[in-house]
Amino acid sequence: MSDVLIVRDLTKHFGKIKAVQNLSFELKRGTVFGMLGPNGSGKTTTLAMLLGVVRKTSGHFDWFGKGEHYALRKKIGAILEQPIFYPNLSALQNLRITAKIKEIQAVPYEQLLDTVGLLGRHNDAFKTYSLGMKQRLAIASAMLCDPEVLIFDEPTNGLDPQGIADIRSIISQIADQGKTIILASHLLDEVQKVCTDFMVLQSGTKIYQASVQEILHKNEKIELAAANMSSLKDLIEGRNDLILTQQQAQWFVVEPKEKNLSLEELNRYFFERGITLVHLRKVFSSLEQEFLEILSTNN
Amino acid sequence: MLRIFALEWLKIKYAKPFWIMLGLFVLCYSLIGLFSKSAIDFLVAKGPPSFKAFLQTGLPIFDFVDIWQNLAYLGSLFKWILGFIVIISITNEFSNRTVRQNIIDGLSKYEFLKSKLLLIATLSALNVLLIFVLGIVLGYMYSPVTSLTYVFQEIIYLPLVFVEIFGFLCLAMLFAVVIRRSGFALVLFMMYTLFIENFVTAYFYYQLDWPIWYFPFRAVNNLIHFPLSKYALQYVPTGLNLVELGLALFWIGSFMLISYRVLDRRDL
Numbered sequence: 001m002s003d004v005l006i007v008r009d010l011t012k013h014f015g016k017i018k019a020v021q022n023l024s025f026e027l028k029r030g031t032v033f034g035m036l037g038p039n040g041s042g043k044t045t046t047l048a049m050l051l052g053v054v055r056k057t058s059g060h061f062d063w064f065g066k067g068e069h070y071a072l073r074k075k076i077g078a079i080l081e082q083p084i085f086y087p088n089l090s091a092l093q094n095l096r097i098t099a100k101i102k103e104i105q106a107v108p109y110e111q112l113l114d115t116v117g118l119l120g121r122h123n124d125a126f127k128t129y130s131l132g133m134k135q136r137l138a139i140a141s142a143m144l145c146d147p148e149v150l151i152f153d154e155p156t157n158g159l160d161p162q163g164i165a166d167i168r169s170i171i172s173q174i175a176d177q178g179k180t181i182i183l184a185s186h187l188l189d190e191v192q193k194v195c196t197d198f199m200v201l202q203s204g205t206k207i208y209q210a211s212v213q214e215i216l217h218k219n220e221k222i223e224l225a226a227a228n229m230s231s232l233k234d235l236i237e238g239r240n241d242l243i244l245t246q247q248q249a250q251w252f253v254v255e256p257k258e259k260n261l262s263l264e265e266l267n268r269y270f271f272e273r274g275i276t277l278v279h280l281r282k283v284f285s286s287l288e289q290e291f292l293e294i295l296s297t298n299n
Numbered sequence: 300m301l302r303i304f305a306l307e308w309l310k311i312k313y314a315k316p317f318w319i320m321l322g323l324f325v326l327c328y329s330l331i332g333l334f335s336k337s338a339i340d341f342l343v344a345k346g347p348p349s350f351k352a353f354l355q356t357g358l359p360i361f362d363f364v365d366i367w368q369n370l371a372y373l374g375s376l377f378k379w380i381l382g383f384i385v386i387i388s389i390t391n392e393f394s395n396r397t398v399r400q401n402i403i404d405g406l407s408k409y410e411f412l413k414s415k416l417l418l419i420a421t422l423s424a425l426n427v428l429l430i431f432v433l434g435i436v437l438g439y440m441y442s443p444v445t446s447l448t449y450v451f452q453e454i455i456y457l458p459l460v461f462v463e464i465f466g467f468l469c470l471a472m473l474f475a476v477v478i479r480r481s482g483f484a485l486v487l488f489m490m491y492t493l494f495i496e497n498f499v500t501a502y503f504y505y506q507l508d509w510p511i512w513y514f515p516f517r518a519v520n521n522l523i524h525f526p527l528s529k530y531a532l533q534y535v536p537t538g539l540n541l542v543e544l545g546l547a548l549f550w551i552g553s554f555m556l557i558s559y560r561v562l563d564r565r566d567l
Contacts, residue, residue: 051403053567074405084400089313100306101404141404 002029003065004149004180005050010059012045012204019045020204022059027149027182032175034191034198034212035184036291042204043184044080044153051078051151064148074102077142078151083134087127091118091137094126095144102145116140116170132163139170150174153184168194192216192287200294207298216284220259222266225251225279232275239269251279300417306406307414310388317384321422324380325429331373332433336361336441361441363449367456368526370430370437371463375523378464379489381422382471386484389415389475399567408562415472416555423464427457455539459522466519466547467492469554476558492516515553518546 005027012020020042027033035043048054050061052070063072085094092109099107113119116136121129129137135155142150152171156164171194175181185191191198192212199209222242226232229252236242236254241261246253263280270277311317339360360369392398392411401411439445471488478484496516503509512521522543 048566053399053402055564055566070402070407071405073403076405078403080399080403084396086310086397087395088315089310093309093313097306097309098404100302100309101401101406103302103405 003027004029004063006062006065007046007050008060008062010046010049010061011057012042012049012054013057018204020049023201023204023206025199025206025209027180028197029180030178031197032181032183032195034195035182035201036186036188036191036198037201038186038295041201043201045204046201047078047080047151047153047182047184051076051080053080074145075147076149076151077145077147078153079138079142079155080151080153083138083141085126085134085137085141088125090124091122091126091129091140094137095141098141098144104145107144112140112143115143117166132159132166135159135163135167136170139167143174147179149180149182151182151184154186155183156185156187156190188286188288188291198287200291202295202298208294212287215287215290217259219285219290220256220261221245221283221285222254222256222261222263223251223279223281223283224254224266224270224277226270226275226277228275232270232277235270235273235275253283300413303410303414304417307418311418314388316387320380320384320387321425324377324384327377327380328374328426328429329433331377332370332437335373336437361437363438363442363444364452365526366434366438366442367430367453368523370434371456371460371523372526374426374430375463375520378426378467379492381426381464381468382488382492383485384422385415385419385468385471386475386488387481388418389472390479390481390484393479394481396567402567409559412472412476412555412559412562416469419465419468419472422468423461426464427461430460431457456523459539459544462544462547462551463519463522466551466554467516469551469558470516470519473554473558476561492520512543513546515550518543518550522547 003026007026008024010020010023011018023042023046035046037043045054049056050063051073052068061068064075066072086097089097091113095107095109095112109122110119113122116139118133118136118140121133126134126137139152139155142152155171156167159167168190171181171183175194181194183191183195195212197209197211200207224232224236233244233247233252236244236252241257242254243257244252245255263282267277267280359365392401398411402408435450438450442449470492474484474488474491478487496514500514500517512518
């Protein structure tokens with residue numbers, strides 16, 4: 001049983017608005033799964049259905065191979081949108097409430113608060129916290145039950161650069177422990193940095209799904225430069241496995257027709273024909289470029 | 300059950316407004332108990348002669364047998380304070396969206412409602428306990444008869460108070476769950492219980508000659524009848540009326556069921 005979650009034809013209509021339509025996907029154990037999509041593409045609605053706070057219109061889902069029962073959520077740590085806590089209660093008092101709901105007996109509160117850097121402020125009321133501290137408390141609360149799955153929805157939204165870096169490093173640490181994570185975000189860079197797999201939602205429909213590695217290596221490009229650029233260009237055009245895609249001031253960008261073309265072989269090829277390369281580099285496309293491409297092909 | 304109760308306890312334990320309002324309730328209830336006797340004594344001593352003649356010995360409102368009904372009725376004004384506590388405790392969960400996080404964390408909507416019902420039951424029990432303590436204290440202070448048979452003769456009013464307050468607070472819960480905003484829910488609840496239902500029932504009663512005792516607020520509020528007119532030698536029904544009790548229980552069940560249906564069908 002390697003699927004933590006199976007979703008089949010999940011659909012939600014708010015009146016005439018079709019927020020999510022026939023969404024199906026699986027979540028494999030140990031993956032960090034990114035849900036990408038512009039604002040309003042149905043990410044939060046999907047998660048809210050999976051977490052029982054929004055009623056699905058149709059379709060079904062299956063947590064841990066056991067169905068949709070509410071008690072299964074006790075093994076899931078989740079934050080949707082903003083961190084939500086009792087504003088007048090302290091961090092510790094709030095965590096106690098979560099622990100009571102999730103039926104956890106012995107909680108190492110101090111250790112947990114220390115991990116997210118809230119030890120020292122844990123007796124202050126939640127409403128006095130900065131946004132970054134609220135996010136970190138939310139992460140502590142999500143990790144409370146030693147969950148099998150963690151769900152983060154826009155966890156770095158509204159944070160300053162230091163806050164963003166902190167949250168990402170905490171998420172990466174959790175991922176390194178082998179936990180399964182769903183990360184909903186409209187920040188491509190974020191997904192690229194921490195996710196292993198991702199899907200793209202647009203207007204409530206899944207338009208793409210792949211592993212991050214796969215898509216990053218999909219468009220491999222090579223940058224080349226030599227002292228004599230015109231003879232280099234002739235040689236490039238002489239090879240039918242290379243396509244010259246861009247001529248920049250300092251170098252040419254070529255796209256190999258076959259993947260895993262070795263740079264060593266390429267270097268030797270030009271050298272043997274009297275051209276000494278001064279610049280040779282393999283570049284991978286960023287998720288952002290791919291994402292925009294995916295969105296534009298679907299419009 | 301215990302876990303749900305403990306959960307609600309964690310939520311109210313450090314909530315200052317809750318304790319202030321509860322303190323106010325206990326204070327008001329105790330004061331009216333202590334004050335009414337003095338007020339009557341004052342009227343008898345210093346009031347108009349006719350009043351004095353009529354009430355030679357003062358009203359026996361704190362004499363045993365009568366005391367339970369009288370105390371239950373006198374304090375019923377303050378149950379609105381308990382109603383506010385219930386409404387605020389529920390609407391806060393909606394406005395802070397903590398109910399949403401509770402559900403995400405693994406509580407069911409049914410359990411959420413149950414935690415609020417436990418709060419309601421606790422407040423009702425507290426009310427009963429307060430009447431019991433006040434009744435024993437005031438009764439032994441003022442009642443000419445103190446033999447145990449009389450003391451406990453009409454103790455049936457205590458469970459009746461429990462049902463009445465419980466039902467009243469369930470109605471408050473229904474308003475809170477349906478309306479969700481504290482201010483709005485508080486005002487509408489007040490309006491409904493104090494005016495709207497009265498106007499509607501007045502219309503049905505005087506214009507259409509309908510029986511009106513089955514309207515929801517009236518049904519749960521009418522278990523303890525206005526007792527004081529008996530001192531003007533009018534008939535006042537006392538004790539337990541099974542039809543009234545059955546009707547009140549029907550409405551209480553409906554309040555709970557509707558609250559659950561509304562909560563269950565709603566996206567949080």
